[in-house]
Amino acid sequence: MVLLSPSIGALRKLMRICERYAEAQGLRYNSKKSELLVFKAGKKVYANVPPLYLGGVALNRVERFKYLGHWVSDNLSDDEDVERERRALAVRCNMLARRFARCSDSVKVTLFKAYCQSFYTCSLWVRYTQRAYNALRVQYNNAFRVLLELPRYCSASEMFTTRRVDSFKAIIRKRCASMLRRLRTSSNGILSALADRWDSAILRHWIRLHSD
Structure with a gap:
């Protein structure tokens, strides 16, 4: 679980509520697996943050943590999560290319759509560098080329269009539109x-994604 608070004092109150509930239910929070992250407000950095205790144990302050598979950082940058997805995509692509090299193109396209188009939590990416974003896009394009044994420098738009496969930008737009619809x-x-x-x-x- 995650507790969000605008101040340490308010966060302490929330934690006391959790501790009272756990005690009433015969439960205990694991302090060793609990962490404290303080988000940065622009260029303002809080160097001296009062300690926060859970079960009498001071929580370790971190600069990032992984929640439900998504990396959250104190500066709200999504670069690390984009890189996580890029590496996962590379692993899945290499697995498909190795195991299904002798399959037909139609089978490979079906496998590519099933294993290489998830982009988990991509609709939450807001703050990222163009370098990290382009690295994932290039990885996606190259994954399709490798799987279908296409020339390295063939046109990305052409290879996706002719095989009726969504491009990288199309997938991102669809994921964001789906997220917006569910929120509304x-x-x-x-x-x-x-x-x-x-x-x-x-x-x-x-x-901005839909206006570009």
Whole structure:
């Protein structure tokens, strides 16, 4: 579970609520597996943060942590999560190319769509460098070339169009549109509010993706 708070004092109150509930239910939080992350406010850095205790044990402060497979960093950068997906894509592509080298192109295309187009949590990517983003795009294009044994420098748009496979940008746009639709139809007031705030960084990013 994740607790979010604008201050250490408020976070302490939330943790006391959790501790009381755990005690009433006969449960215990694992302090060794619990961590504290302080998000940076622009260029403002909080060097001296009061200690936070869970079960009498001070929590270790980290600069990043992995939650449900998604890397969260204190500077809100998505570069590390984009790189995680790039590496995972490379592993899946090499596995397909090695095991199904003798299959027909239609079978390879089906396998590619099933294993290489997930881009887990890509709809949450807002702050990333163009270098990290392009590295994933190139990896996606090269994965398709390797699997179908196409020339290294063949046109990416042509090879996807002729085989009716979504390009990298098309997949990202579809994932973001799907996320926006689910937020707007959600019964959760907090989630639906994210889709209605025009000053939201994530909404501006989704709009920019569809306007490019």
